[in-house]
Amino acid sequence: MARTTRAAAAARQPVSKAQASTRAKKEEPDVQVKKEDTTPRKPTASTRKRAAATADKRSSKKLKTEEASPEPAQLPSPSSSAASPKSDPEPSTPITKSKSPKKVKATPEALRDRKLKAHLQYAKTSPFPNFPHPTHAEAKLAHKILSQLHGSRIRPEKVVARSDRAGCGDSPSVLDALVRTILSQNTSDTNSTRAKRSMDQVYGGSDEWQKIVNGGQAKLQEAIKSGGLSVVKSKVIISILQQVHDKYGTYSLDHLHEASTEDAMAELLSFQGVGPKTASCVLLFCLQREDFAVDTHVHRITGLLGWRPKSSSREETYAHLNVMIPDEDKYGLHILLVGHGKKCEECRAGGKSVGKCELRKAFRKGKLEGEAGEGVKEEEQEVVKEEDE
Secondary structure, eight states, X not given: OOOOOHHHHHHHSOOOHHHHHHHHHHHHHHHHHHHHHHSOOOOOHHHHHHHHHHHHHHHHHHHHHHHHSOOGGGSOOHHHHTSOGGGSOOTTSOGGGSOOGGGOOOOHHHHHHHHHHHHHXXXXXXXXXXXXXXXXXXXXXXXXXXXXXXXXXXXXSSOOOOSSOOOTTOSSSHHXXXXXXXXTTTSOHHHHHXXXXXXXXXXXXXXXXXXXXXXXXXXXXXXXXXXXXXXXXXXXXXXXXXXXXXXXXXXXXXXXXXXXXXXHHHHHHTSTTOXXXXXXXXXXXXXXXXXXXXXHHHHHHHHHTTOSOTTOOHHHHHHHHHHHSOHHHHHHHHHHHXXXXXXXXXXSTTOOOOSOOHHHHHHHHHHHTTTTOHHXXXXXXXXXXXXXX
């Protein structure tokens, strides 16, 4: 006979209604908990929309917080953090409004001294003394090729202030040449000429400096707006006019015609708003000195020709090329490089090399044939060898 277990026997015993009800109540919570633990709740459409809105708000708040937070460079230095609590800003003062030494605006005198120091440091030597290019032979070869492509450029015997164009530095009046150069910055010849004509028309003629100063910055800005960057240029022009008058009691810088090239450059750089490129243009065109101005076109093309380190700035490139390029090539080569930079599809801003630029093709051929010197020839042969391999 099969043995009956004690549990089976108990299961066969009759259970009263009261006991069954009590047992059911004890078991119900366990069943509910089990269902809640194992069955995930599906989010409704409204729940998903609220969650997305909450996430967007959090992201927006985080972005605003990050934008308002100062960069690590703006944090106070250890020496400043060790200062007395009395010198610290009040807790309610936002960090972004605290005055850091790096945020202090340089005075006009400090900017002037910095420009002059940089100029004097490299007045007669390159900032890249171990960079051998361009050699005199390379500069002359490029000048020869560009003259064949675009026609030679010869310095005129007399500087004439033309009324049909602004002209970068094209005026016998030094102050007028300076103003024309500022109008020519970062714009086309057509636009700068429009601005110069409009300015002359508004003030009743050229060189009406007192009327320009008396009219104020807003009037000049409106007069030269066709030239672009009229807000900045109008402020710079009026500032220079005021500086010149305060210094000499008249609106003239024509005494620079008698100054040495170094003194003239130092004088021009001493004015707030005048940098090396602007001063160099006045020297090259108005004062007829042998100086090699570097604008965006010259900087770009000389980089393509390997005449400067790739990371050099325009100011460093100017200091380097002004030493390396022979004086007799500076005027013509500058004008030809600027013109080539505007016309050549490969050498203009944003152009792509497709191997058709006549300058680069002919220049490379000339280097391989030794026209740029034997040392350059050997360098170019090594480059060709590496490319073939």
